[in-house]
Structure formats: C-alpha cells, structure tokens
Amino acid sequence: MTMLAMAVLGLALLPLTMTILNLPFYRAPRGRLPAGSAVSVLIPARNEEATIARALDAALANRDVALEVVVLDDHSTDRTADIVRAYAARDPRVRLEGAPPLPPGWSGKQHACQALADLARHDILLFQDADVRLAPDAVGRAAGFLVASGAGLASGFPRQETGTLAEALVVPQIHTLLLGYLPMAGLRFTRHPGFGAACGQFILVRRDAYERAGGHVAIKRSLHDGVTLPRAFRRVGIATRLFDATDLATCRMYRGFAEVWDGFSKNATEGMATPVALPVWTVLLGGGHILPWLLLLAGLVWPLPAEALSAAAAGALATTSLRIGLALRFRQSLAGALLHPAGVATMLAIQWNALLRARRGRPATWRGRAYPSG
Structure with a gap:
C-alpha cells in the first residue's frame, strides 16, 4: 500500500510541476499589429440567434485595427441570418454569406471555416466561434502576436464562463490538461506535430501558411480543430504558437450537463x-487526481501505514x-476547483463513453448533424 501511495504522489506531482514549468511560456500577447495590416474576423454560425449579436458587437468594438467581420450562415433554422443582415445594413464592415451545401466527408464547422477563408479579403484570418466575445483590443493584440512570432498559426484559450455545476466541474479541465500535461517548451521550440495545440474557439492564421x-x-x-489544425501546420514545417487569451475573449462553451456531455x-x-x-490518461488522471482522495477515505475505514497516508495527503494537497x-x-469557479476529483471522474466517464460508443459504430452528433466514427 505504501508503494501504491508513493506512485500516486508521483502522479499528483507531475501536473503541478509541469504547470509551474509551463506558465512562463503561456502568457497574454502584448504586441500590436503593424500599420497597414488588416484582419478578417470569420464566424461560422449555425442556429446562433442567442449569441451572434453579442459576438458582432464585441468584434466591431475592436479599436486601432482595420477589420472585416464575415459571418457564414450555415443553414440556420432560427433568426441568425436576419440578425446578421441587420448589422450588415448599418455597418459596411459586416458581411453575411450563406454556406454551400455540406459535401460528403466534411464536418460542418470545417466546411464553414474553409468557405469563410475563401471569402475573406485580408491576409490575417481570425476564426472565432459565434459564442465568443472579444475584448476591445483582442484583434490587434492577437494578430500582432501572430505577426511578431513568425508562426503560421496562433491560438488562445478564452476565459471560460460556467453557469452550472456540471460546467464548473468539467470545462476548467481544459487548463488542467493543457498546462499539466503538454510541455510548452516542445510547442515553442519544435515543430513536431505531437506538440500541436490550439483552441478552436479562437484561432488566427496567416493566409500563406494556411494555404x-x-x-x-x-x-x-x-x-x-483545436488538435488537428495546428498539427496540419506542423506536419509541413510551419510553427504554431499558443497564448493566454483570458483577458482577450470570453466564451460560455456549453449550458448544463447535457451540453457538456x-x-x-x-x-x-x-x-x-x-x-x-485512454488507458494511459486514466492512469495519469485517475491515479494523480482521484486516487489520493480514495486512499485518504480508505484510511478512515482500514488502518493504513502512516507513510501511505502521508503520501496520499501530499498528493491530495x-x-x-x-x-x-x-x-x-x-478566473474559474472555486466550487469546481474544490470538487476537482469529481470533475476529473466526470471527464473520464465522458471519454470512456465516447470510446465505447465509437467501438459500437454509433455516430457523434452535434448541431443536428451525425458524424460516423472513424
């Protein structure tokens, strides 16, 4: 039992140590876009009437940068197109475009983003989700970072708003995984595809590198696309970068347990x-984030060696x-942080369910579309 507890302590210290090493590489961008540059803000939208107006207001409020905002209505059945059309009528920077029919073999978002890239007029492309709200200096700072870095793709993780306990438990695990298990030095100093990472909510690319x-x-x-797009860049030798977008953008990914799942x-x-x-991740996450607490609970029922209890307590701490x-x-939920083991357990349950679903040949579904596994 003592050896198990020591192994658990090692698994718990791994993400803490990695995060400490990673934070110097994960900073908010401070650059500014060179004079004469312009940005195309590209928003794929499918049934986004609840969020698209706020996304447009935030994008258009960006100052000290020349931009256009192109919204692709991806066959919405709500008022999304009408809302965007009203914005376009009073602000020439806004364009509403309609998505072509979805061809076989494409996912809806990737097809919409490719169509938006083809429609964009500028050479810096900012792909953002319709539920993202940009800060007034976000476009200039993020695009300036992209240009100054020399990378072909740069991405940031916005501040993730959570409104329910399920969201607070699971959504912040993005940062646990990103900072606790991805060596940022590898992302910064190599172009190996395995270090590719981005946030699909907020991605900037240079057109030449994108093509x-x-x-x-x-x-x-x-x-x-947060995994696959930066890896596509890296496979052809193009550098990608990652930055902290907590102060640049805000997003509420999902609402409630069903959407989280x-x-x-x-x-x-x-x-x-x-x-x-997944078995490896289960050992890393279950062993490092859940098992210390289970060992402490077991110590309340059965006598365990003092060394084992001390190691488990250190791991939990x-x-x-x-x-x-x-x-x-x-700026995440403290309640979610205090219930962290439950969040990790929920995330692992989602992953195992997804794997078993895929093994049974059941398609993933999103936005009213089904996507076969594999």
Missing part, C-alpha cells in the same frame, strides 16, 4: 478517447493546490 498547410481541407472530417463527447476520439491513449491556483489565475 500551404492545406487549409481546413486538410482536416475536413475533423470535429476537433455531448460537447466533450463529439470530438473525444480525436483526442484522449483512443484505445491506446498537490492536486488541490494546482486546481485552486488555476482557478484563481484563469
């Missing part, structure tokens, strides 16, 4: 939920400190 990487055509089947399930098999990767630190740094 060289194959654009969204290269990932046309993907439901997880479905949203994280749809692209799970392109990330953690593979037959090879390490993961709790990590989550509270991340919650404070990225």
